[in-house]
Amino acid sequence: MQFLKWIGIAVATLAALALIAGQFGLLAGTPPDGLGVHQGRLKPPSPNPNSVSSQALLWPDHPQREYAEIAPLALRGDGPASISTLQRLLQAEPGVTIADSRADYLYVRYTSRLMKFVDDVEFWFDPEHAVIQVRSSSRLGQSDFGVNRRRIETLRKRLAAS
Numbered sequence: 648m649q650f651l652k653w654i655g656i657a658v659a660t661l662a663a664l665a666l667i668a669g670q671f672g673l674l675a676g677t678p679p680d681g682l683g684v685h686q687g688r689l690k691p692p693s694p695n696p697n698s699v700s701s702q703a704l705l706w707p708d709h710p711q712r713e714y715a716e717i718a719p720l721a722l723r724g725d726g727p728a729s730i731s732t733l734q735r736l737l738q739a740e741p742g743v744t745i746a747d748s749r750a751d752y753l754y755v756r757y758t759s760r761l762m763k764f765v766d767d768v769e770f771w772f773d774p775e776h777a778v779i780q781v782r783s784s785s786r787l788g789q790s791d792f793g794v795n796r797r798r799i800e801t802l803r804k805r806l807a808a809s
Contacts, residue, residue: 676765676786682754683747684771689782697791698784699799717796719778720803726751726772729779729806733770736805757798764788766795 681690692700692715701719703712722729727750737743737755747754751772758765768783783795 679767679784679786682767682769684752687773687775689769689771689780690784692782693784695789697788697795698782699795700782700784701778701780702782717781717799718803719773719776719780720770720799720806722772722777722779723806723809726774726777726779730770730772732806732809733779733802736802736809766791766798768795768798 679690683689688705689700689702691706691709692698692703692711694710696711696714698711698715699717700715701717703709703715703717706712709715720729720733723732730749730751730753734745734748734753737753738745740757742758742760744756744758745753746756751774753770755768756765757768764785764787766783766785769781771780773780781799783799785791785795
């Protein structure tokens with residue numbers, strides 16, 4: 648019984664330390680290299696199951712190709728109007744920081760409220776396919792527990808309703 652008490656104290660201590668680390672930004676991770684559009688592509692999905700990309704199928708040998716695959720966003724008007732609408736919708740969300748905004752591209756960072764984890768999300772108007780390509784990826788962790796997919800699907804519904 649004494650052993651279980653010590654285990655409980657250890658777990659509570661680790662949880663408190665993780666919370667403190669998050670509050671000091673130690674769980675934010677570092678911004679990834681290679682964001683943006685390069686030769687008509689966003690960065691590939693993460694090698695871990697913690698990202699989604701509407702261009703995942705462009706990397707046939709990628710280990711998370713099937714997990715990461717998500718449909719692009721439909722346009723609401725033309726490309727620049729859709730990017731502008733996305734920016735307006737995202738600015739209203741807590742924890743969102745607009746990092747880069749252009750007529751055909753939007754990069755935002757989502758910061759989780761409690762632990763301050765950061766996810767990088769990109770939107771690009773793809774004129775060849777007349778859609779908004781999207782990539783959403785966690786900076787840290789082996790799994791995102793479906794957070795990035797739910798985020799994009801929720802945003803898809805909000806965009807369609809706007």
